[in-house]
Amino acid sequence: MASVKDTCIQLINLVKADSSSTIKQTESMNAALISPTTTVTMNSDISNDKQTHPLYVRSQKIAASFILSLISRRLALRKDLHKRLCRLSDIMCFLGVFGIILMSIVNEIEFHQINDKYAKLSWFIKLTITLSTIVLIGLIFYYHRLDITLNSINNSIVEILICAIHPIPRSFPLHSNTSLENISSNSTTSTHDTFSTAIDILLGVPMFARLYLFGRVIMFHSHLFRDVSLRSIGYLNKVSINFFYLMKTHLERFPTLxxxxxxxxxxIIGSWCLRxxxxxxxxxxxxxxxxxxxxxxxxxxxxxxxxxxxxxxxxxxxxxxxxxxxxxxxxxxxxxxQMLLLNRWEKYVHNFALQAELEKERKTQAANIVKFTIKVWFLRNKNRSELSIRYLQAQRKLFNSIDSLQIIKQKQRQLIDHCVDQIDIITIQRSTNDKTCEISKQLTFLKTKIDNMEEKLVEMNININNTMNDIQKTLHMLLDKVEK
CATH class of the missing domain: 1.10.287.70 (Helix Hairpins)
Structure with a gap:
């Protein structure tokens, strides 16, 4: 059986040793993992009053503060990693778009088939594209190294294949002397230029796939992705805050833009590719x-x-x-x-106008029913024949007014059904739930009161029975005394 003092000293030593090892492990920015928590088993025979020992309480406070410091350190590392990934995505997007622009310039130069001066410029631009591609691939490796540290996910192979495709500079173009040999070899040179231009086009058109980097920039600069609380709520509801979710939200808010x-x-991209x-x-x-x-x-x-x-x-x-x-x-x-649909408030105003119009028609038809009923009764009491023209016209108008009134009432019911929206149903449900909770609280309160009343009645019944017993005993004693 271990004593409380020995257990507390062991716990403090374990916490200090664990904290020193963890601080050494988390000195670098990439160490974002928390070391396994130290477990201490204690004998169940230690009583509750001994657990309030000052050393034990102090050890518990030290362990709680140590865990909180680990969590805060890990959150700080995660925030720093997010900032570095955001900066890397910005630089990668710039290099990708820069390479696409240079590729378009190179191909436009080759489309026009101009002189050697621009051919050298084209070669230097291709060399710049190659260098920017190498830097971009290096940044992709570094980005995914940080991404593995943060999320333990690696999709670098597909990105490297997409970003590695670009027009490669071939042999450096030399000055061409206008000689008879060059004049005789114009056809061969033009065939070679056409072939090289086709290769540059085949390697240049896939470079537009680098525009996916722009989507990553949008994701990292979105407040939905940067807010940790929103992402936590999304994960709890099994909703991943990724690029596709952000595109849905943007299309929902600003569809036209x-x-x-x-x-x-x-x-622009499709027209240039067709050209x-x-x-x-x-x-x-x-x-x-x-x-x-x-x-x-x-x-x-x-x-x-x-x-x-x-x-x-x-x-x-x-x-x-x-x-x-x-x-x-x-x-x-x-x-x-969706733009042509009425919103909630416009729908309410429209339904209110229709309701007022239907109410006016209903009153008109109700007045017509009363009017034509009196007219039919008057013509019948005037000893007119039921087959007379005026009597039949009045009767027909009466029946038409009754049918119109029924149709108007049906339209009013349909209008009420269309007016009730899902938001209204949710509001009614919430108000019903609140009233139900209030009623349940009142019932609980009434139940407690009834229970108290029952207890008091039981006590009163017991007191009355005791009093009756005392009275009976007293009466018996008096009777005994009288008999004596």
Whole structure:
């Protein structure tokens, strides 16, 4: 059987040893894990009064403060990791967009097939794209290293494959002397340039997939993702606060803005891809205006047929544009339908106006019923024949007024049903629950009062019985005395 003093000393030593080991482990920023908690078993024979010993209470306070310090340190590390991931995502997004812009400039230079001076510029731009890609891949590795520390999730392979594709600089272009040999080899050079341009296009078009980094920037800068309390509530309700959830919320709040931004961005990217992958009969690329016209015709699924993609790359891009166009059209129709719907307050005003109009018609038809009833009664008492024209007209108008009144009452009931919204049902349910709770409290209070009354009645009954017994005893004693 262990004494209280020995147990408290062991607990303090264990807490100190655990705290020193954990502080050493969490000196670096990447150590975000808490060491296993120390468990101390005590003999159950120690009584409750001994557990109030000062050393025991002090050890409990030290253990609680140590656990709180560990939690605060871990939260601080997590917050710092979030900030570093946010900065990394901003830099990665900048490098991705920068590489896409440089790729577009390189391909535009090659589309126009200008002189050697611009060919060297194109080579240097490709070298810049390669260097920025290497830096971007390094940042992706570092980002996922921090992400593994924070969330224990790794999806770096797919991102590296997406970001590694880019136009690679080949041999450095030298100055070409205008000699007979160069003049005779123009056809071979043009064929080589066309092949290299096609390779650059095939390696450049997939670079637009780097725009997923912009979605990550939106996610890290959203207040829904940065707020720890909201994320905790989401996890408790099995709702992950990720990019798709944020897009749903943004589309719910600002549907017109986000759909317009998406359509404009996709129009620019799709038009340039069609310009890069489609050729005219003279092996020239489409102009900007023609490529935008081809994009609009394909996106809207009209397809006039005046311009068509001439390569497999252009046809693939046209198919993707058509699918996205169908999806975007469905979204636009859904947004327009939602915008045309009346909100709650507009619906209330509209229903109030309809209710007032129906009430006015109901009073009119009720007055008509009274009027035509009196008219029918008057014509019948005037000894007019029931087959007379005036009697039949009055009777027909009476029946029409009765039918109209029934129809108006039915419309009023339907209007009340349509007026009741889900929010109203929830409000009624809440008020009903509150009233039910109040009634249950009152019933509980009444039950306690009745129980108290029952106890008092039992006590009164006992007192009365005792009093009656005393009176009987006294009477018996008096009778005994009288007999004697």
């Amino acid at each position: 986000w759909l317009t931004a998406f359509c404009v961005t996709f129009c 890069a992958c489609s050729y005219l009969p003279n092996n020239q690329h489409l102009s900007v205006a023609d490529s935008m016209w081809l994009f609009i015709v394909t996106f809207s699924t009209v397809g006039y047929g005046d311009l068509t993609p001439s390569s497999y790359c252009g046809r693939s891009i046209a198919a993707i544009i058509g699918l996205v166009g169908v999806f975007s059209t469905a979204l636009v129709i859904a947004v327009l339908a």
